[in-house]
Amino acid sequence: MHLSTSLVPTLREEPAEAEALSHRLMLRAGLVRQLAAGVFVWLPMGQRVLDKVAAIIREEMNAIGGQEITMPVIHPAEIWKQSGRWDGIPEMFKLVDRHGREMCLGMTHEEVVAWLAAREIKSYRDLPQIWYQIQTKERDEARPRSGVLRTREFVMKDSYTLDPDDAALDRSYGAHERAYRRIFERCGLVFHVVQSDTGMMGGHSAHEFMAPSAAGEDEIAMCASCGYAANVELARSVPPALEFPQGAREDVATPNARTIAQVAALLGIDPRLTVKSLLYVAPRGGPILVLVRGDHNLHERKLLRAVGEECRPAHPDEVPALLGAPVGSVGPLGARVPIVADETLRGGTYVVGANREGFHVRGVKPDVDFPCRFADLHAVLPGEACTVCGQALTVERVIEIGNIFKLGTKFSEALGARYLDETGQERPIVMGSYGIGPARIAAAAIEQRADADGIVWPPSIAPFAVHIVVVNVRDEAQAKAGEALYAECREHGLDVLIDDRNERPGVKFKDADLLGIPVRVTLGNAWVKSGLVEVRSRRTREERRVPRDEIIATVRELLEAG
């Protein structure tokens, strides 16, 4: 590709609307442009990266027996009504066609797969199957953010496995896990595989593939010692043991102390010896008082699992009516609402709100001084002990780049996807679903590898392998040599970009760094004077002067080194 005639609109200045590193660099390097909130145009450089990622995905999916298909973006409402997912998903784009028929835009394709399987799979002899597609998904996200990391329209590789039973599903699931590891390794990413929440959708087991990055939206807890790794919405931990104070229950005045920090400071105690009381409201179950240790944060996803339905925090106005005291002084004693306490609190003695404005109570024992049930509710803090081996956990921010999920028979039963087994008995097909976001792979690669000058692509997904800079295109010797080298690279199967613009050298070098192509070959004075070119690694900045006939070999060597 010739830069002089291509759409590669690099920006000298930082776009104001971009916060995340990858977002800024994708805009500045001319990979993408934003059409609307969470809706992007992919320009040639970005498209080439997506194509490279997709090629790797196809190779690895095909290697485990995946068959590529393409399912529609527009779906009839009927299949979603059959699966029970038509209502209650605010992210679903719905529309009505000219005949008044209800339709939606596909946010995932379990329904379509189950519909297809119901028609085409009849016998155990037809199983197992792995179907996949690389296709556009539409989700009306409440808050698109961080460039291409969370968008309302995005390409996803989604695959679905069809198996006769759980044991076969385990094999399909394992094959996917191994394929995913290879895909992300080949894409040059640092990543972790973690246990993840199966949500309320009735799945059995799920894992997420997480790429560490400050721009990520998730957090994972990991144990370096035993390898335990889980999304914090699921991760469990053992907090260090505490020394509890002795003494009888007594009220203490805590005027104007509303936060845990204020109460602890006023009483001169460790915040870990206090209890944070949070009033939530469940749509069906009504108000519920949630207790976590003073230094802990409630993880609402854990509360959802504990309560069985999604709860919202009570409005501050609702609190006094239910507990007799305003936010800041509420507690479990005498509360006439059900109480769920974090299991960390079991067996301890704490300071709690008195349900009387300006007062707290010392020496309170959960489940002794008030009735409650225990559940795992708090988000893991770094340094707390691994429940498996007891070593300290670390907590890391990550980008979710893939997930694998054992679905079971939910969708096959809902849409009538059944088969006849060896004995002639009809059984539901056992399904799994698996997703990868190519745009997130691209963004994660930028996040993990960029330096102060711009993107540093892994060679495997770089838009080009080689970036030829002709320092002065008006020098005929340089220009001709550049074109000749360009042709030679192509003959050797190297993806090559040539900067043949009539620009100052500084502009070209800055753009080359920004674009992040792994190997740069510079044709300039050294070429004119002594027939040498500079071959330089973007990542290490190592530069070698080599004669003409050694260029291709040197390029290959630097590409190998990543």
Add this chain to the structure above:
RNA sequence: CGGGGCGUAGCGCAGCCCGGUAGCGCACCGGACUGGGGGUCCGGUGGUCGCAGGUUCAAAUCCUGUCGCCCCGACCA
């Protein structure tokens, strides 16, 4: 949906408080010089000041409404 911020040329911003000819840098076009890390000089092009009402002799500026975008939180099969 809750909180905060921003909409003025392709990009980054000033002007708004205190109403009176719409500006700066970069980019872009023409010319001259220059040519190894975002050059210099000269001359240009480009704007319904997000949109709609209102106040006023006069609105980018004041008032009301509305739309869009960003960030934090909530949500996220």
